[in-house]
Amino acid sequence: MIYSRIAGTGRYLPEKVLTNFDLEKIVDTNDEWIRTRTGVERRHQCAPDETTSDMCVEAAKKAIESAGVSVKDIDMVIIGTTSPDLIFPNIATLVQHRLGIPACPALATEAACTGFVYALTTADKFVKTGEAKCVLVVGAECITKLVDWTDRNTCVLFGDGAGAVIVEPSEEPGILGTHLGADGKHKELLYYPVGASKDLYKAGTEEVGITMVGKDVFKVAVSKLGDVAIEALEAAGVDRGELDWLVPHQANLRIIQATAKRLGLPMDKVIVTVQDHGNTSAASVPLALDTAVRDGRIERGHLVLMEAFGGGFTWGSILMRF
Numbered sequence: 501m502i503y504s505r506i507a508g509t510g511r512y513l514p515e516k517v518l519t520n521f522d523l524e525k526i527v528d529t530n531d532e533w534i535r536t537r538t539g540v541e542r543r544h545q546c547a548p549d550e551t552t553s554d555m556c557v558e559a560a561k562k563a564i565e566s567a568g569v570s571v572k573d574i575d576m577v578i579i580g581t582t583s584p585d586l587i588f589p590n591i592a593t594l595v596q597h598r599l600g601i602p603a604c605p606a607l608a609t610e611a612a613c614t615g616f617v618y619a620l621t622t623a624d625k626f627v628k629t630g631e632a633k634c635v636l637v638v639g640a641e642c643i644t645k646l647v648d649w650t651d652r653n654t655c656v657l658f659g660d661g662a663g664a665v666i667v668e669p670s671e672e673p674g675i676l677g678t679h680l681g682a683d684g685k686h687k688e689l690l691y692y693p694v695g696a697s698k699d700l701y702k703a704g705t706e707e708v709g710i711t712m713v714g715k716d717v718f719k720v721a722v723s724k725l726g727d728v729a730i731e732a733l734e735a736a737g738v739d740r741g742e743l744d745w746l747v748p749h750q751a752n753l754r755i756i757q758a759t760a761k762r763l764g765l766p767m768d769k770v771i772v773t774v775q776d777h778g779n780t781s782a783a784s785v786p787l788a789l790d791t792a793v794r795d796g797r798i799e800r801g802h803l804v805l806m807e808a809f810g811g812g813f814t815w816g817s818i819l820m821r822f
């Protein structure tokens with residue numbers, strides 16, 4: 501039996517940091533409201549000429565280095581993002597070429613904030629079937645370019661960044677189980693109203709921005725993130741008490757706390773980066789993972805549950821022995 505495991509991690513965050521106090525100068529908000537409702541204190545923002553593939557390349561270099569592999573070893577690239585550089589070619593082809601990775605399958609998974617979990621799940625299947633031996637998986641988002649900066653309901657929530665992992669075959673279990681889900685009936689609660697085949701001419705105008713019914717998103721997120729975590733543990737026959745770490749999607753500290761409570765996990769077993777990154781959508785889970793790997797909290801052999809939830813809605817979880 502071939503298993504798949506994460507061999508290395510990396511991240512990149514844009515240089516510019518926007519604090520809640522900076523946002524007070526842009527919209528009618530205040531640090532106290534943002535912190536108490538969301539847990540966010542600051543977020544990173546791409547420079548005007550910085551793109552999602554720029555961030556992917558930097559995060560990938562770190563993951564490649566930490567995995568001790570060469571770009572020549574990589575035989576598949578999968579990128580989860582909602583904010584690709586171009587409508588086509590897909591962003592994974594841009595990253596493959598820019599990194600000097602030999603020609604190989606390169607694809608993007610668009611599942612909003614669940615994009616990385618969808619991408620890593622796909623990589624897991626290719627490695628387990630023997631069709632890929634070294635997969636670069638990235639979750640990246642330049643989501644501040646999709647935000648309406650006059651809308652205080654949404655602009656305070658989001659940030660930019662990229663997190664990457666290298667996935668390789670292993671004789672020992674790494675990824676133990678993956679669970680994905682989606683239900684398009686919730687589309688109206690969270691969406692971006694412009695796309696390649698709809699109203700593209702409006703992109704970049706003040707009419708257009710992330711559209712969200714925050715309170716309803718909150719309720720479904722808490723319910724689905726709890727469900728998909730329990731589903732992962734039950735399918736693997738793992739008791740909640742055995743978990744070393746929960747690496748949840750970083751949308752809102754109150755959502756994270758509610759999920760931990762439902763799992764009966766103390767918050768010191770939960771990786772929280774939302775205060776520093778905001779909601780970076782598909783980048784959120786790999787950014788949190790790399791943060792905790794590099795600061796020494798997540799160690800080899802630890803049992804880690806990653807999970808995410810996003811527009812659609814989409815959701816997913818990955819249980820792994822790191």
Ligand code: COA
Pocket residue numbers: 528529530533534537538613652653654656712713714715716717718721751752779809810811
């Ligand atoms: N600063 C100050 N006031 C703000 C504000 C801001 N940035 N944004 C909204 N408000 C106001 C609203 O206008 C509203 O005012 P009103 O009551 O006078 O109409 C009020 O705050 C709403 O407050 P409240 O009901 O307490 O908000 P909330 O507790 O539901 O928190 C969210 C709002 C958006 C933080 C919360 O609903 C949430 O996080 N939802 C999930 C969002 C999410 O995670 N999306 C991504 C999923 S992947």
